[in-house]
Amino acid sequence: MLIVHCPVCGVEGDETDFHCGGQAHIRRPASHDPHNITDEEQRDYLFMRFNPKGLHFERWRCDRGCGKWFHAARDTASLEFKGYYGITELPPKELQAQATGQWAEFFKARAAETGATRPAKKAAKTSAKKASKK
Numbered sequence: 001m002l003i004v005h006c007p008v009c010g011v012e013g014d015e016t017d018f019h020c021g022g023q024a025h026i027r028r029p030a031s032h033d034p035h036n037i038t039d040e041e042q043r044d045y046l047f048m049r050f051n052p053k054g055l056h057f058e059r060w061r062c063d064r065g066c067g068k069w070f071h072a073a074r075d076t077a078s079l080e081f082k083g084y085y086g087i088t089e090l091p092p093k094e095l096q097a098q099a100t101g102q103w104a105e106f107f108k109a110r111a112a113e114t115g116a117t118r119p120a121k122k123a124a125k126t127s128a129k130k131a132s133k134k
């Protein structure tokens, strides 16, 4: 049995109180026009997932608590959760440093994109951002 902790509301329970949403940090291809997306990009977005033995990053939903989604870092060999963080954030630096294989490459690429390896800070939301989220 997995014991999961919700970082949003603080509730703790077994995995039946939560819903695993699969791999974390999956991004849609950058274009909304399907003619600008290659078959490989669409295939990767829909089907290609990391399957590491060891540290893995997943999305989880707090079904019987607050209902919010969050990210969790879990060791797939020991089933131990190593940490939790917000749904819009990257993992804490120490968890990124423990990542191996595809995850290490992923965080390295993200750091190159953003110019930083630290997790995203909660930015002050502008009214324009709030309107576009609906």
Ligand SMILES: [Zn+2]
Binding pocket: 006, 007, 008, 009, 010, 011, 062, 065, 066, 067, 068
């Ligand atoms: Zn919760």
